[in-house]
Amino acid sequence: MTGNSQSTPPVGSKDTPPRIARNYIDGRFLDAGTPFPNLSPVDGRLVGQVLAADASMVDAAVSAARAAVDGDWGKMAPSERFRLLRAVADGIEQRFDDFVAAEMADTGKSLVQARTIDIPRGAANFRAFAELAQARAGECFHTHTADGQRALNYTVHRPLGVVAVISPWNLPLLLLTWKVAPALASGNAVIAKPSEETPSTATLLAEVIDRVGLPPGAFNLLHGGGPGATGEFLCTHPGIAGVSFTGESRTGSAIMKSAAPTVKKLCFELGGKNAALVFADSDLDAAAAGIARSAFTNGGQVCMCTERVYVERPVFEAFVEHVATHARALRLGWPAESDTDMGPMISAAHRDKVLGAYAQARADGAVFVCGGSAPHFGDSRDAGAWVEPTVITGLPQQAQALREEIFGPICHIAPFDTEDEAVALANDSDFGLAGVVWTSNLSRAHRVAERIQAGMVWVNCWYLRDLRTPFGGVKLSGFGREGGMHSLDFYAEPSTICIKL
Numbered sequence: 001m002t003g004n005s006q007s008t009p010p011v012g013s014k015d016t017p018p019r020i021a022r023n024y025i026d027g028r029f030l031d032a033g034t035p036f037p038n039l040s041p042v043d044g045r046l047v048g049q050v051l052a053a054d055a056s057m058v059d060a061a062v063s064a065a066r067a068a069v070d071g072d073w074g075k076m077a078p079s080e081r082f083r084l085l086r087a088v089a090d091g092i093e094q095r096f097d098d099f100v101a102a103e104m105a106d107t108g109k110s111l112v113q114a115r116t117i118d119i120p121r122g123a124a125n126f127r128a129f130a131e132l133a134q135a136r137a138g139e140c141f142h143t144h145t146a147d148g149q150r151a152l153n154y155t156v157h158r159p160l161g162v163v164a165v166i167s168p169w170n171l172p173l174l175l176l177t178w179k180v181a182p183a184l185a186s187g188n189a190v191i192a193k194p195s196e197e198t199p200s201t202a203t204l205l206a207e208v209i210d211r212v213g214l215p216p217g218a219f220n221l222l223h224g225g226g227p228g229a230t231g232e233f234l235c236t237h238p239g240i241a242g243v244s245f246t247g248e249s250r251t252g253s254a255i256m257k258s259a260a261p262t263v264k265k266l267c268f269e270l271g272g273k274n275a276a277l278v279f280a281d282s283d284l285d286a287a288a289a290g291i292a293r294s295a296f297t298n299g300g301q302v303c304m305c306t307e308r309v310y311v312e313r314p315v316f317e318a319f320v321e322h323v324a325t326h327a328r329a330l331r332l333g334w335p336a337e338s339d340t341d342m343g344p345m346i347s348a349a350h351r352d353k354v355l356g357a358y359a360q361a362r363a364d365g366a367v368f369v370c371g372g373s374a375p376h377f378g379d380s381r382d383a384g385a386w387v388e389p390t391v392i393t394g395l396p397q398q399a400q401a402l403r404e405e406i407f408g409p410i411c412h413i414a415p416f417d418t419e420d421e422a423v424a425l426a427n428d429s430d431f432g433l434a435g436v437v438w439t440s441n442l443s444r445a446h447r448v449a450e451r452i453q454a455g456m457v458w459v460n461c462w463y464l465r466d467l468r469t470p471f472g473g474v475k476l477s478g479f480g481r482e483g484g485m486h487s488l489d490f491y492a493e494p495s496t497i498c499i500k501l
């Protein structure tokens with residue numbers, strides 16, 4: 001790890017005036033709302049001001065959305081709806097560099113990551129869900145009852161109505177559009193609330209949607225916080241039929257409470273404490289590189305990141321050193337530099353939480369093989385939210401660092417002796433989002449993958465996604481699935497129509 005790259009300002013910083021992230025309701029950008037600052041986690045500079053929506057603006061957005069569902073948007077021919085969604089994808093691509101700069105400014109993530117993952121996926125989501133919704137078929141049954149009656153039963157899919165989409169800061173545009181696109185494709189009107197940490201690409205998305213010309217109210221954007229603020233106002237609002245939420249498990253629990261009185265439909269993609277199992281028969285070079293990628297990508301701030309690694313005892317010590325070598329080589333740089341491997345944590349508060357977890361692990365007896373503190377740059381980044389990539393060993397399975405999600409660039413590596421023990425260790429968690437198995441034994445790969453209690457298990461790879469497949473968690477990691485038709489299943493309910501013949 002190096003924390004000493006040359007001082008180069010990131011793209012879209014000094015020469016870009018701070019933006020104002022405004023709310024977008026009923027086809028209009030509003031100057032109303034309570035301003036709060038958006039600070040760069042790279043060096044603490046001001047990125048822009050954000051206008052937080054209050055309860056009356058939530059009411060206005062719900063009314064506008066309802067009117068859209070009952071009016072032009074709800075009555076629009078599906079083929080026209082899909083055309084508009086494809087135009088949104090085109091619009092994102094036309095402003096690709098603006099989106100990249102905005103995502104980097106809010107998060108400090110690298111240019112490479114924003115250009116190759118976040119923004120292309122944001123555009124692709126609109127195209128993919130327009131196509132999937134177009135291809136959606138209902139069910140049809142010819143019915144003959146025992147008493148001789150005949151009927152034709154078939155299903156139609158009805159949108160839920162007005163849905164709220166609440167998203168986190170780690171993959172801002174990607175995760176927001178992963179919900180907004182299938183919700184709109186299914187004919188709902190959407191009220192999107194991005195994380196208060198990352199308002200910028202959502203605001204650009206509203207600009208693109210405005211220019212494409214969706215009917216007013218079909219898409220609304222509200223900025224602001226969660227508890228006692230915009231997020232909670234949405235989750236308690238009787239005019240909202242469903243909430244699709246990605247974020248922390250504790251927040252999911254709070255949203256369940258808020259949404260219970262009005263019995264909203266919920267889909268929750270929550271936290272993880274993901275395990276990787278490395279068997280001695282695996283390609284250990286590939287496994288070490290894979291573990292480093294799964295622990296440190298986006299600074300460990302991806303729900304699928306691996307924070308617990310279990311390695312078969314004969315190769316344990318060499319493997320720990322191998323992963324630490326990868327960690328030490330990671331370059332913490334300015335977002336715009338092409339050789340930057342890792343950016344900062346999202347905020348000073350999150351950096352303090354991650355460093356607090358490091359301190360707790362140290363107090364619980366962890367051995368720090370590398371990392372363990374904040375880097376020193378000797379330039380303006382010392383005012384940012386940086387943390388070193390960290391590899392630790394030696395903790396008991398009950399230690400806090402092995403039970404709670406840290407969401408930072410850290411993994412703990414422990415040895416195991418048998419396949420059964422490895423599976424038991426992987427499953428010994430309140431979370432169940434993702435798992436990874438590294439082995440060259442084909443039978444073992446199938447056997448172990450099936451036994452891991454998680455919504456997604458990778459074998460000899462990580463973060464290799466086919467967006468048509470279901471993704472989601474079990475236990476504290478949530479419920480409901482996103483991806484392909486599974487997303488569309490959330491945003492529309494089938495109704496059965498029975499015609500007597």
Ligand code: NAD
Pocket residue numbers: 166167168169170175193194195196224225226227228230231232235246247248249251252254255258268269270271272302303405407433472473477478
């Ligand atoms: P968070 O739960 O703090 O916030 C997520 C969103 O919820 C934000 O928009 C926030 O304003 C809003 N919110 C917070 N409290 C709320 C409340 N009481 N009512 C309504 N809205 C509320 O999560 P975060 O810190 O932004 O994101 C990190 C978390 O997200 C991690 O736990 C990570 O594992 C999880 N995550 C999960 C997935 C997945 O697919 N399972 C993907 C990405 C991130």
